[in-house]
Amino acid sequence: MKFSVSSLLSGLLLCTFASQAAPHDNMNATLWYQTSAEFKASAIQTYQTAALQLPHAIADKNWTALPNQTHNYQQLPLAIIVDIDETILDNSPTAAQSVLLNAGYDPKRWDQWVALAAAKAVPGAVAFVNKAEAAGVKVLYISNRECEKRAGSNESCPQKTDTLRNLKAVGITKIDASQIWLKSEQQDWSSEKESRRLLAAKDFRILMSIGDDFGDFLPDVKKNITPEQRSALVDKFQDYWGAKWFVLANPTYGSWQTILKQPNRQYLQSVPATK
Ligand SMILES: [Mg+2]
Numbered sequence: 001m002k003f004s005v006s007s008l009l010s011g012l013l014l015c016t017f018a019s020q021a022a023p024h025d026n027m028n029a030t031l032w033y034q035t036s037a038e039f040k041a042s043a044i045q046t047y048q049t050a051a052l053q054l055p056h057a058i059a060d061k062n063w064t065a066l067p068n069q070t071h072n073y074q075q076l077p078l079a080i081i082v083d084i085d086e087t088i089l090d091n092s093p094t095a096a097q098s099v100l101l102n103a104g105y106d107p108k109r110w111d112q113w114v115a116l117a118a119a120k121a122v123p124g125a126v127a128f129v130n131k132a133e134a135a136g137v138k139v140l141y142i143s144n145r146e147c148e149k150r151a152g153s154n155e156s157c158p159q160k161t162d163t164l165r166n167l168k169a170v171g172i173t174k175i176d177a178s179q180i181w182l183k184s185e186q187q188d189w190s191s192e193k194e195s196r197r198l199l200a201a202k203d204f205r206i207l208m209s210i211g212d213d214f215g216d217f218l219p220d221v222k223k224n225i226t227p228e229q230r231s232a233l234v235d236k237f238q239d240y241w242g243a244k245w246f247v248l249a250n251p252t253y254g255s256w257q258t259i260l261k262q263p264n265r266q267y268l269q270s271v272p273a274t275k
Pocket residue numbers: 083084085086087211212213
């Protein structure tokens with residue numbers, strides 16, 4: 001085996017670079033999500049609070065979680081709207097994979113993950129949805145998992161089959177494909193979920209919305225909006241949080257991040273300058 005001085009030097013340079021390389025942007029967020037007792041406790045806290053509200057939501061015929069559900073809804077059957085990713089299913093292994101590969105989001109890797117149907121449940125989620133179904137409340141899963149053809153499959157939406165399999169695998173006992181509404185399954189089902197919420201409101205009194213993204217609760221909050229405008233909307237719907245709307249923490253991705261302009265450090269609010 002022969003070593004040249006130049007190859008030795010470039011090897012040393014590579015080692016130096018590797019040891020000094022900045023950690024992946026999502027390292028801490030993913031560690032928090034996967035290892036912290038704090039995340040687990042906060043998810044359980046969210047679902048236990050929702051479970052405590054459920055009897056009140058069922059009993060009060062004027063209770064609806066959709067601000068625009070205003071017309072003849074009092075006698076409709078009952079439903080709860082939940083998001084799937086980082087609300088019911090924990091996909092943090094894909095975030096960990098990106099950190100380890102030092103890569104960004106990759107739709108191909110994501111679809112491979114969906115096909116595995118191997119996501120674990122977010123803590124507290126399964127007990128809650130099973131409780132709701134047992135109380136006669138239908139759970140509607142409105143998700144931005146996307147329907148698309150997959151090589152080697154004849155199905156128009158193999159992602160829906162996988163998702164149903166995964167939801168059953170984590171222990172959700174009462175669920176069928178009609179309760180899962182994926183992005184692009186119908187023509188106007190875009191990543192903006194409002195059209196699907198409005199459709200649900202035609203047939204059900206919506207008791208609660210549960211999600212990890214602000215877009216799981218309100219329309220027009222995922223683009224062309226500032227953090228300050230979103231913050232004002234949180235205040236405007238103050239009475240909904242913890243009563244009709246339940247939010248799961250997700251520091252690993254979301255519209256909270258994609259609405260920020262670059263360089264995103266411009267949003268950091270530091271201490272005032274001192275003399
Ligand atoms: Mg989600």
